[in-house]
Structure formats: C-alpha cells, structure tokens
Amino acid sequence: MSGVRTAVRRMKPYVPGKPVEDVQRELGLHDLVKLNQNENPLGPSPRAVAAARAAMAQVHTYPEGTARRLRERLAQMWNLPADWFLIGNGSDEVFRLLAEVYLEPGDRVVVPEPSFAAYRFVAELMGAEVVAVPLAGWTMDLPAMAEAAARGAKLLFLCRPNNPTGTVFAEADLRAALERVPPSTLVVVDEAYREFDETPFDSRTLVQDYPNVVIARTFSKIYGMAGFRLGYGVMRPEVLAPLYTARDPFSVNGLAVAAGLAALDDVEHVERTRALTREGKAYLYAAFQRLGLGYVPSEANFVLFDARRPAAEVFDALLRRGVLVRPCGSFGLPDHLRVTVGTPEQNRRFVEALKAALGEG
Template identity: 40%
Template sequence: MTPVPRTVLDEVPLYVPKPPVARADGVSHRLFLNENPYPPLPSVLAEISRAALTAHHYPEIMPGELVAALAARLGVPESDVVTGPGSVGIYQQVAQAMLEPGDEVVYAWPSFEAFPIVARIAGARPVPVPLRDGVHDLAAMAERVTPRTRAVFLCDPNNPTGTSVGARGLSAFLTAVPESVLVVLDEAYREFSTSAVDGVELYRRHPNVVVLRTFSKAYGLAGLRVGYGVAQPVLSAALRKCAVPCGVSGIGVRAALASLAAEPELAKRVAIVKAAREGLRAALRERQVPAPPTDTNFLWLPLGSRADEVADLLERAGLLSRRYPGEGIRLTVGTPEANAAVVAALEKAFAAA
C-alpha cells in the first residue's frame, strides 16, 4: 500500500486550475498573472548580473541586510520584519504558525486565490464573504467573525477587482474585530494605488495586524520571489520560526536591495504602467466594454456569463487572460503592443454582441 496524502488535500485545487495555453505560432501576451510587462530596472539588472556570480553559495538563513534596509525604509524595528519567497510564502508561514484544524478564516470573494488554499491546507475552514459592487464588504465580514475565527485575510487593493476599501471602513473594521483575531493585510499592488491605506500605520496601532508586501509587481522581480511583511514581535517571531531556511535567494536579496535604492527609476516605471492602465481602460469604455476604475496594474472586466466566451476569444488572439467563470476576466496591463491587441480583440467581441 502506497502512502496516502492528507484527506484535506482532496478539497485543495492546484493554484491555477486551468492555465491558459499559448497559440501554436508562439505569438502570445501573458496577461493572466499581473506581472510587470517590463524587465527589472536597469540598475537592478546590473546588480542581478553581479549577484549571479555567487549563485553557488547558499544565501543567508534570513536575509539580514535586506531586513535592515526594509526596517529603515518603513521606520520599524528589524525584529518586526519577516521575509519569504513572495508574499504567498509568508501566507504559508501564517498558516503554519497561526492556524489549527477547525479554525475559521474569513476573507472576501473573489479575492486572492491563495486564501482558501492556505486555509484548507492548515485544516481550517474557509469562510468566503461575497464582495459588494466589487469591494470588500467589511461590515458583512465583521459579522462572519465568530469565536472560531482565527484569521481574516484582506487584499487591498483587491485582486481581481482592483478596488480599495478606504481608510474609514478599514478603521471601523479593525475596531469591530476582536484583537485575538489575526488580520493579514496584503498590499501587493500598493505602488499602483492612489487611495489604498498604508498598512504599516495600521500595524503600529493594531497589534493583531500583519502587513504583507512584495517586490514581484511594481519592481518587476516576480521571477526572483521576494516578499516581506511587518508584524508585532510575538507574531513576527512565530512567522520566522516557520520560514523555509534560505528561502529568499541571494540574487533576490541583491535585486531587492538595488530596487530600494532605485526610487526615481521605480517612480517613472510605475507612472508608465499607470498611464497605460488608464489609456487601456478609456479605450475599452469607448467600445462599451465594462472596465471599472482600478488601483492596480490590471483591469477587471465584470462580464458575468460572457466571461468564458470572451476569454476564449482573447486566447485565440494570443492574449492570455485570467478567467473567473460566470463573473469576469482579469487582464494585466501589458506592453503597448499587448494593450493595442486587447482593444482590437475586445472591440470585435463587443461589436459582434
């Protein structure tokens, strides 16, 4: 008899159940993972090249230099900074450190796809709360908190709808939630937002708040997997105990440090992506394609029952989108060529409709 995996895994899907397939001719644009369409910043690329010469060495068990730089940047103690292979790596640390079988995890839905996976793998019960008009329904989420609730996951701005909850609503929510409940605030897209709350300020006032950020999106380091977070010492110490030793590569550390030193370059890159986002959204709305405002590097198209049909059309045009059957499509803002192709394909789809 062969070993049998834990039965809880029967309810856990693969992270992307149906990955898009590129066209046979190889012409495609990856618009389904919210990647930065541009390579790392020029100064960062130079540092990556230098760091590659040390790839035969193990990185530090915990990246001390990066932790120190992040702590100085955020104005927090080094002891409060945690790191991981992308922010999703820190979610796994949260699950191992904080969740017991039978606990409940409350989160909005649709939101970051890792939420139910993280909960189920820990043996906890996912408690999804529907969005209201594409935004976290914080009042409804607070009502779903019970004595069994161990954690609440918030994605702000939200993936996939691109919406932010606002300071007033989030402050009221944190006041309503018991201090014994962990609140994980995921700010993966904060660099693209003009209205999202600064989670670090919330962590200072609420000891149950953990803030997660990443170098994957705005900084263009998705392939190097560098995420970080801040939490009060009792929580950060527990998360560090559950971190994979040497989990952030040496090349990733050097790239992240170089990125922190390249703020003017980053500001220009973010401005380019935001301008492209607004241009793409305006072009789609001119063609009667629903495209609500977004605080991220992607657009959410609430297409309802047409989601699969339109995603298939885009895929045939070499445009790989993230589909949410019966709800909508998430489209990453891409290069000018990719965005022009999106406009042309959707113009055709909606003109036919």
C-alpha cells in the same frame, strides 16, 4: 495513494495556466501579449538585474537565512525595527507560514470573495474552516468581515487593492472594523498592488496601532520581479518570531535579495511603471466605454471588465489573436475578465483583439 492528509484530500489541486511557450507553439503565435498575471510590462529594474548578476559569483554559498540586509533596508524605509520584517519566497510564503503556525484543524479563517485564491488555499491546507464574505458593490464588506471574525476566527485576510477588482477600502473603515475584531484574530492586509494605489492609506501606523495586524508586500508586481520569488511581511516581533520555527531557513535565495535591494533604490523605475499604468488605465477605460462594456475603476495594474457573454469564449477569441488575459470564472465571475495594464502597444493590441472578439459573437 493512501496516507494523504484529510485536509489535502479535500482540496482541489491548483491548475496552473498552460506555459506560454506551449500556447504559442500550439497556436503558431510568435509574439504573445501576456496580460494575464499582473506583471510589470517594463520588466525588472536594470539595476536589479545587474545586482543579481553580480551576486551570481556567490551562489556556491548559502544565503544569510533571514535576509538581514534586506530587512535592514526595509526597516529604514518603513521607519520600524528590522525584527518587524519577515522576508519570504514571495508573499505566498508569508501567507503559508502564518497558516502553518497559527491554524489548527477546524479553526476559522475569514476571506473576502472574490479575492486572491492563496488565502483559501493556505487555510484549507491546514484543515481550517473557510468563511467567505462576499464583496458588496465590488469592495470588501468590512463590517460583515469583522462580524464573522468576532464569532471566532484565527485569521482574517484582506486584499488592498483587491485582486481581481482593483478596489480599495478607506483606512477609517478598516480602523472601525479592527475595533470589532478580537485581538486574537490576526488580520492580514495583502498589499501586493499597494505601489500602484494613489489613495491615502497608512499601513505603517496601522501595524503599529494594532498588534494583530500583518501587512504583506511583494516584489512581484511594481518591481517586476515575479520570477525571483521575493515578498515580505511586516508585523510585531511577537507575531513574527514563531514563523521562523516553521520556515525553511534558506527559502529566499541570495540573488533575489541582491536584486530586491537594488530595486528599492531604483525609484525612477517605480515611477515610470506607475505613470505607464495610470495612462494605460485611462486608455482602457475609454475603450471599454466606447465598446459599451462595464468595468471596475482600479487602483492596481489591472482592470476587471464585464464582457456580457461567457468569459471563456472571449478568452479563447483573444488568445487566437495573440492576447492572453485572465477569465474570471474561477473567481465566480463567469462573464468577467481581468486584463493587466501593458505597454501602450500591448494595450492597443488588446483593444483591437477585443473589438474583433466581440464582433464574432
């Protein structure tokens, strides 16, 4: 079809994974262990589900456009004003709005590599030039990224903990890098997995100290609400206000907001998930060691490991045994796979399947 924007024509379309139902039907599997998208294996908080169910009675009305109640609750939690919060249809919407509002065609965007694909995607969508800075020793090369930004970048994306490595950087190192980034570069710190990370890092003070810092968070991971599509950005009102001009006023639905509010109150569910993840990682690390496979110690709810053979083959062999993981070829790591930490039973099934899959090769 003619008329497609040049930027869009140049992009590779996103290829979503096959729907789980289709995979199960094709392979005749009845219980697939789904460890490919870093979801919470405990599911959502029952309190979030109850709140969404109660909110159903109001679905004939439009939601309050700015999710005011959720912004006020987050403001309390962060001890920052409510107009520092933008609620999005997933944190994906926050990234897209930043790109739509701040990028002109040809502007530079600095991204880490490998990392979450959405940063590159939103930049390319706006016709921006993407400068990818390779990780150094599995962590972000902050000095190199700051240097790339100093050559003139509108946006710089950071992911902490990083997907797919699960690694973090120290706050002091970020502060040193921020001193070298021009104030005109917005620095987006994507903290989708922050609640799993037990290392010290004060996002609140960062966003207060640096007017060009944006923090992104999501309800998709530890809160177990990926299907609701709810995330948020924390940033100064001067940075945030223009985003409302581009935003679809009803992008965040009332059910998600009600569920999000209840999820924030269910501290126990978060704690249980954190403990499950911590124990699950220890179990997976021990298994990788026994199998003689390298892995990257992770601060998130997934672990990247080196299968020392083509990941696509290992992926297929695991899938035939009913375990779905993420092969990392699209991240530029053709021998690596990423596995989400599941329940103890799911982790055990993954390790059994992996042993069998490696024995095949």
